Protein backbone atom coordinates (compact mmCIF):
# COMPACT_ATOMS: atom_id res chain seq x y z
CA UNK A 563 0.00 0.00 0.00
CA UNK A 564 1.16 3.60 -0.56
CA UNK A 565 1.21 5.32 2.84
CA UNK A 566 1.85 9.02 3.21
CA UNK A 567 3.42 9.82 6.58
CA UNK A 568 3.93 13.16 8.25
CA UNK A 569 5.31 14.58 11.44
CA UNK A 570 6.36 18.01 12.62
CA UNK A 571 9.17 16.47 14.66
CA UNK A 572 11.53 13.52 14.38
CA UNK A 573 10.73 12.55 17.97
CA UNK A 574 9.38 9.52 19.77
CA UNK A 575 8.32 6.75 17.42
CA UNK A 576 8.43 8.91 14.27
CA UNK A 577 11.45 7.19 12.73
CA UNK A 578 10.33 3.78 14.02
CA UNK A 579 6.97 4.36 12.32
CA UNK A 580 8.57 4.84 8.90
CA UNK A 581 10.79 1.79 9.42
CA UNK A 582 7.83 -0.32 10.58
CA UNK A 583 5.71 0.66 7.59
CA UNK A 584 8.56 -0.22 5.20
CA UNK A 585 9.10 -3.53 7.01
CA UNK A 586 5.43 -4.29 6.41
CA UNK A 587 6.05 -3.76 2.69
CA UNK A 588 4.38 -0.39 2.28
CA UNK A 589 5.65 2.35 0.00
CA UNK A 590 6.21 5.39 2.23
CA UNK A 591 5.85 9.01 1.15
CA UNK A 592 7.28 11.23 3.89
CA UNK A 593 6.45 14.83 4.80
CA UNK A 594 7.48 17.41 7.35
CA UNK A 595 10.35 16.57 9.69
CA UNK A 596 10.42 13.07 8.21
CA UNK A 597 11.56 14.52 4.89
CA UNK A 598 13.17 17.92 5.51
CA UNK A 599 13.91 19.97 2.44
CA UNK A 600 11.39 18.09 0.31
CA UNK A 601 9.89 21.30 -1.02
CA UNK A 602 6.76 21.28 1.15
CA UNK A 603 5.82 24.75 2.37
CA UNK A 604 6.65 24.14 6.05
CA UNK A 605 7.44 21.23 8.37
CA UNK A 606 4.99 22.37 11.08
CA UNK A 607 2.10 20.11 12.03
CA UNK A 608 -0.67 21.87 10.10
CA UNK A 609 1.33 21.92 6.86
CA UNK A 610 2.90 18.47 7.19
CA UNK A 611 -0.40 16.82 8.04
CA UNK A 612 -2.15 18.65 5.22
CA UNK A 613 0.48 17.40 2.75
CA UNK A 614 -0.03 13.78 3.81
CA UNK A 615 -3.81 14.13 3.76
CA UNK A 616 -3.73 15.67 0.29
CA UNK A 617 -1.71 12.69 -0.93
CA UNK A 618 -4.70 10.54 0.05
CA UNK A 619 -7.36 12.92 -1.26
CA UNK A 620 -5.56 13.35 -4.58
CA UNK A 621 -4.75 9.67 -5.10
CA UNK A 622 -1.00 9.66 -4.53
CA UNK A 623 -1.42 7.54 -1.39
CA UNK A 624 -3.95 4.96 -0.24
CA UNK A 625 -3.80 6.01 3.41
CA UNK A 626 -1.94 8.41 5.66
CA UNK A 627 -0.37 8.31 9.09
CA UNK A 628 -0.11 11.81 10.55
CA UNK A 629 1.83 12.56 13.71
CA UNK A 630 2.55 15.41 16.07
CA UNK A 631 3.41 15.58 19.77
CA UNK A 632 -0.21 15.28 20.92
CA UNK A 633 -1.68 13.88 17.69
CA UNK A 634 -4.49 16.40 17.96
CA UNK A 635 -3.15 19.07 15.60
CA UNK A 636 -2.20 16.49 12.97
CA UNK A 637 -5.69 15.00 13.24
CA UNK A 638 -7.46 18.35 13.04
CA UNK A 639 -5.47 19.45 9.98
CA UNK A 640 -5.91 16.17 8.10
CA UNK A 641 -9.65 16.22 8.72
CA UNK A 642 -9.93 19.59 6.97
CA UNK A 643 -8.95 17.96 3.66
CA UNK A 644 -12.14 16.81 1.90
CA UNK A 645 -12.44 13.04 1.71
CA UNK A 646 -9.99 12.41 4.52
CA UNK A 647 -11.22 10.78 7.71
CA UNK A 648 -8.43 10.94 10.25
CA UNK A 649 -8.73 9.10 13.57
CA UNK A 650 -6.52 9.76 16.57
CA UNK A 651 -5.75 6.32 17.97
CA UNK A 652 -3.82 5.51 21.14
CA UNK A 653 -4.67 1.81 21.31
CA UNK A 654 -5.36 -1.13 19.03
CA UNK A 655 -9.08 -1.35 19.81
CA UNK A 656 -9.58 2.25 18.72
CA UNK A 657 -7.63 1.60 15.52
CA UNK A 658 -9.83 -1.40 14.74
CA UNK A 659 -12.94 0.67 15.39
CA UNK A 660 -11.67 3.57 13.32
CA UNK A 661 -11.22 1.30 10.31
CA UNK A 662 -14.48 -0.61 10.91
CA UNK A 663 -16.96 2.06 11.90
CA UNK A 664 -15.39 5.24 10.57
CA UNK A 665 -13.72 3.86 7.42
CA UNK A 666 -10.83 6.05 8.55
CA UNK A 667 -8.22 6.56 5.87
CA UNK A 668 -5.75 8.47 8.02
CA UNK A 669 -4.30 7.31 11.32
CA UNK A 670 -3.29 10.12 13.67
CA UNK A 671 -0.74 9.35 16.36
CA UNK A 672 0.59 11.13 19.40
CA UNK A 673 4.37 10.93 19.53
CA UNK A 674 4.11 11.66 23.26
CA UNK A 675 2.08 8.63 24.28
CA UNK A 676 2.75 5.92 21.70
CA UNK A 677 5.62 3.58 22.55
CA UNK A 678 7.19 1.22 20.00
CA UNK A 679 5.31 -1.87 21.26
CA UNK A 680 2.05 0.08 21.26
CA UNK A 681 2.81 1.39 17.77
CA UNK A 682 3.15 -2.18 16.49
CA UNK A 683 -0.19 -3.13 18.08
CA UNK A 684 -1.93 -0.08 16.61
CA UNK A 685 -0.49 -0.71 13.13
CA UNK A 686 -1.41 -4.42 13.28
CA UNK A 687 -5.00 -3.48 14.12
CA UNK A 688 -5.12 -0.68 11.56
CA UNK A 689 -3.93 -2.81 8.64
CA UNK A 690 -6.00 -5.84 9.64
CA UNK A 691 -9.11 -3.66 9.95
CA UNK A 692 -11.72 -3.48 7.21
CA UNK A 693 -14.59 -1.02 6.77
CA UNK A 694 -17.98 -2.32 7.83
CA UNK A 695 -20.47 -2.98 5.05
CA UNK A 696 -23.48 -2.61 7.34
CA UNK A 697 -25.96 -0.02 6.11
CA UNK A 698 -25.95 2.10 9.27
CA UNK A 699 -22.15 2.24 9.28
CA UNK A 700 -22.02 3.25 5.61
CA UNK A 701 -24.71 5.88 6.26
CA UNK A 702 -22.66 7.39 9.07
CA UNK A 703 -19.55 7.59 6.90
CA UNK A 704 -21.53 9.07 4.01
CA UNK A 705 -23.10 11.62 6.36
CA UNK A 706 -19.65 12.86 7.37
CA UNK A 707 -19.10 13.94 3.75
CA UNK A 708 -22.55 15.55 3.75
CA UNK A 709 -21.63 17.55 6.84
CA UNK A 710 -18.39 18.66 5.22
CA UNK A 711 -20.26 19.94 2.15
CA UNK A 712 -22.96 21.78 4.14
Ligand SMILES: O=C(CO)[C@H](O)[C@H](O)COP(=O)(O)O
Nearest residue numbers: 607630631632633634635636
Ligand atom coordinates in the same frame (compact mmCIF):
# COMPACT_ATOMS: atom_id res chain seq x y z
O1 LIG B 1 1.29 18.39 19.20
C1 LIG B 1 1.44 19.30 18.43
C2 LIG B 1 0.28 19.97 17.80
O2 LIG B 1 -0.93 19.40 18.18
C3 LIG B 1 2.80 19.82 18.12
O3 LIG B 1 3.66 18.76 17.84
C4 LIG B 1 3.28 20.63 19.32
O4 LIG B 1 2.48 21.79 19.41
C5 LIG B 1 4.74 21.01 19.20
O5 LIG B 1 4.91 21.93 18.20
P1 LIG B 1 6.13 22.95 18.26
O6 LIG B 1 7.38 22.12 18.35
O7 LIG B 1 6.01 23.69 16.97
O8 LIG B 1 5.92 23.80 19.46
